[in-house]
Amino acid sequence: MFENLTDRLEGVFRRLRGHGTLTEDNIQEAMREVRMALLEADVHFKVARDFVAGVTEKAIGREVAKSLSPGQQVIKIVHEELVALLGGNTEQLRLDGRQPVTIMMAGLQGSGKTTTSGKLAAMLKNKGRRPYLVPADIYRPAAIEQLQVLGDKLGVPVHPSTTDTRPVDICRQAMVAAAEKNYDTVIIDTAGRLHIDESLMSELKDIQEAVQLSEILFVADAMTGQDAVTVAEKFNHDLAITGVVLTKMEGDARGGAALSIKSVTGKPIKFVGMGEGLDALEVFHPDRTASRILGMGDVLTLIEKA
Amino acid sequence: SKTREAFTYQLDRLFLGRKEIDAELFDDLEELLITADLGVTTTRELLDHARRKVHRKELSDPESLKLALKDKIKSFIIDYQRDAELVMPESGPFVIMVVGVNGVGKTTTIGKIAHKFVKAGRSVMLVAGDTFRAAAVSQLQIWGERNGVHVVARADRADPSSVVYDAMDIAKAKNYDVVLVDTAGRLHTQTNLMEELKKIKRVMGKRLEGAPHEVMLVIDATTGQNGISQAKLFHEAVGITGITLTKLDGTAKGGIVANICREMKTPIRFIGVGEKMEDLRDFDPDEFIEALFESRLP
Ligand SMILES: Nc1nc2c(ncn2[C@@H]2O[C@H](COP(=O)(O)OP(=O)(O)OP(=O)(O)O)[C@@H](O)[C@H]2O)c(=O)[nH]1
Ligand SMILES: Nc1nc2c(ncn2[C@@H]2O[C@H](COP(=O)(O)OP(=O)(O)OP(=O)(O)O)[C@@H](O)[C@H]2O)c(=O)[nH]1
Ligand SMILES: [Mg+2]
Numbered sequence: 154m155f156e157n158l159t160d161r162l163e164g165v166f167r168r169l170r171g172h173g174t175l176t177e178d179n180i181q182e183a184m185r186e187v188r189m190a191l192l193e194a195d196v197h198f199k200v201a202r203d204f205v206a207g208v209t210e211k212a213i214g215r216e217v218a219k220s221l222s223p224g225q226q227v228i229k230i231v232h233e234e235l236v237a238l239l240g241g242n243t244e245q246l247r248l249d250g251r252q253p254v255t256i257m258m259a260g261l262q263g264s265g266k267t268t269t270s271g272k273l274a275a276m277l278k279n280k281g282r283r284p285y286l287v288p289a290d291i292y293r294p295a296a297i298e299q300l301q302v303l304g305d306k307l308g309v310p311v312h313p314s315t316t317d318t319r320p321v322d323i324c325r326q327a328m329v330a331a332a333e334k335n336y337d338t339v340i341i342d343t344a345g346r347l348h349i350d351e352s353l354m355s356e357l358k359d360i361q362e363a364v365q366l367s368e369i370l371f372v373a374d375a376m377t378g379q380d381a382v383t384v385a386e387k388f389n390h391d392l393a394i395t396g397v398v399l400t401k402m403e404g405d406a407r408g409g410a411a412l413s414i415k416s417v418t419g420k421p422i423k424f425v426g427m428g429e430g431l432d433a434l435e436v437f438h439p440d441r442t443a444s445r446i447l448g449m450g451d452v453l454t455l456i457e458k459a
Numbered sequence: 460s461k462t463r464e465a466f467t468y469q470l471d472r473l474f475l476g477r478k479e480i481d482a483e484l485f486d487d488l489e490e491l492l493i494t495a496d497l498g499v500t501t502t503r504e505l506l507d508h509a510r511r512k513v514h515r516k517e518l519s520d521p522e523s524l525k526l527a528l529k530d531k532i533k534s535f536i537i538d539y540q541r542d543a544e545l546v547m548p549e550s551g552p553f554v555i556m557v558v559g560v561n562g563v564g565k566t567t568t569i570g571k572i573a574h575k576f577v578k579a580g581r582s583v584m585l586v587a588g589d590t591f592r593a594a595a596v597s598q599l600q601i602w603g604e605r606n607g608v609h610v611v612a613r614a615d616r617a618d619p620s621s622v623v624y625d626a627m628d629i630a631k632a633k634n635y636d637v638v639l640v641d642t643a644g645r646l647h648t649q650t651n652l653m654e655e656l657k658k659i660k661r662v663m664g665k666r667l668e669g670a671p672h673e674v675m676l677v678i679d680a681t682t683g684q685n686g687i688s689q690a691k692l693f694h695e696a697v698g699i700t701g702i703t704l705t706k707l708d709g710t711a712k713g714g715i716v717a718n719i720c721r722e723m724k725t726p727i728r729f730i731g732v733g734e735k736m737e738d739l740r741d742f743d744p745d746e747f748i749e750a751l752f753e754s755r756l757p
């Protein structure tokens with residue numbers, strides 16, 4: 154549906170004179186195309202605008218590989234900046250300090266919190282840790298059972314939560330149980346909620362006060378559009394999230410939400426969900442996501458080598 | 460609600476005190492339309508349309524510009540909105556198959572639609588066609604209990620087509636008015652799962668003439684440009700006849716459906732505005748467009 158960004162940029166430079174170098178003029182025009190590509194990938198309007206402004210400044214007069222065409226040069230710079238913004242190195246979970254450590258999942262309805270809780274438990278168990286799954290969603294029909302089923306499948310113990318106990322009390326009780334049974338990683342699955350639902354947002358704040366949390370992971374759907382910034386900003390504002398999980402990334406979404414969320418929260422994207430299976434959790438690769446946001450896979454590997 | 464107002468201000472504010480149509484107004488409009496998830500191409504088209512009108516002197520003040528834009532967006536949605544109301548067959552069960560990507564709100568929407576029909580005095584049956592996701596069957600069963608309606612279900616991991624096969628026979632035998640079939644969430648790019656969906660639909664038609672009478676695609680209002688791909692591929696596989704747009708109680712505008720409707724000529728039946736049984740509304744294009752033109756505070 155969309156023209157490849159490389160083609161579009163080459164088009165720009167063909168139309169312009171003096172296409173041997175990156176000048177203020179030709180960069181401006183090329184950056185318009187980059188901005189379009191970002192918006193098509195669902196990068197937030199303002200994030201795209203700021204990104205482009207920043208990159209333009211950096212690109213003017215910059216020396217780049219002679220073997221590349223101006224279009225490729227621009228892409229190389231844009232890609233590098235995108236990678237830098239998405240976060241250089243992969244970030245690990247914070248699992249040191251006093252045990253058990255506790256991870257809380259939070260996010261909008263249906264983003265993938267329960268499934269990701271299961272995936273994390275599987276991953277940690279494989280690493281030799283002793284995870285404990287805690288269902289703290291008392292609202293969604295069969296939410297507790299859903300996590301129980303995942304726990305059973307994995308052979309990971311699940312806290313016997315009931316829908317008549319307040320989530321904050323469930324969490325307190327689960328911490329006691331975990332300490333007694335020597336589990337070292339508590340994973341709290343919370344109910345999906347809207348960022349503008351103040352009473353449900355304060356429920357999470359209550360848990361945060363009652364329990365020492367090592368990680369608060371904001372779980373977001375990779376298909377999210379422009380609203381990603383509003384949601385992420387509010388969750389981060391209220392809870393000071395420690396990381397992000399981007400789910401449903403195995404599909405064909407361009408995943409611009411990754412850039413939006415990273416930009417407004419400054420928090421690292423730690424994992425991506427690549428399927429419904431409990432083994433479909435991968436560490437986040439900024440370079441892959443950058444290529445994807447730009448709508449290009451193979452072209453980039455060529456450029457990167459130059 | 461109060462909370463929502465704190466996050467938004469009316470588009471009117473954008474026009475307030477503005478006497479002239481200038482470049483700045485167009486810039487603000489671009490931001491507003493893009494952030495509503497209308498997409499770059501559609502936004503550009505809308506603004507070009509407006510610019511042409513301004514150029515031809517058909518529009519001279521910000522107020523009429525706003526109206527022109529609203530009209531244009533409405534034409535994307537409403538041309539095909541004539542038959543937005545679900546039409547029940549003369550006799551026999553009315554079968555609705557609900558499809559969509561993971562977590563958009565299919566099961567919840569079924570619970571809500573069931574409530575709507577039960578309130579209207581219809582007999583309703585639910586079919587647990589999601590045998591894959593953990594506790595999906597229990598989730599639907601709880602919705603069945605809430606509505607006091609029968610749920611046809613088999614154990615987890617059963618073949619969804621065989622559940623649907625049995626369900627159609629029961630629907631016929633008991634002569635239910637409305638049958639709502641839940642399916643497992645799946646990404647439109649998963650070919651094998653899309654094949655499974657085709658099979659479910661085929662089986663339905665074989666057991667019950669004309670079924671499904673409605674194939675409803677559920678789209679989450681927070682969805683960005685990927686919504687187009689979702690709609691296209693689900694349509695290719697099972698022929699979408701209606702859309703429900705969920706989670707409009709958040710701050711997302713759901714602008715992507717304007718593109719979907721425009722491209723696929725599929726009517727929007729309902730909108731979801733919460734997690735409760737009553738949180739389903741008939742789609743109102745004017746209200747929807749009005750909300751599109753509401754913008755978040757910077
Ligand atoms: N394709 C795909 N589906 C996923 C992924 N992660 C989760 N899902 C699916 O998305 C749907 C919602 O996942 P849940 O884990 O129930 O989401 P949740 O955030 O716990 O939902 P609520 O508790 O209702 O807010 C389910 O169908 C999951 O199987 C992923 O990475 N890829
Ligand atoms: N705020 C809000 N939440 C909704 C709405 N519709 C559904 N939800 C919530 O979204 C989450 C997912 O809903 P489900 O009905 O399980 O979605 P699904 O499409 O059946 O999910 P899968 O079967 O896993 O693909 C649940 O937490 C629902 O309560 C809505 O209109 N507004
Ligand atoms: Mg959940």
Ligand SMILES: [Mg+2]
Pocket residue numbers: 565566567589595641642643644
């Ligand atoms: Mg479901």
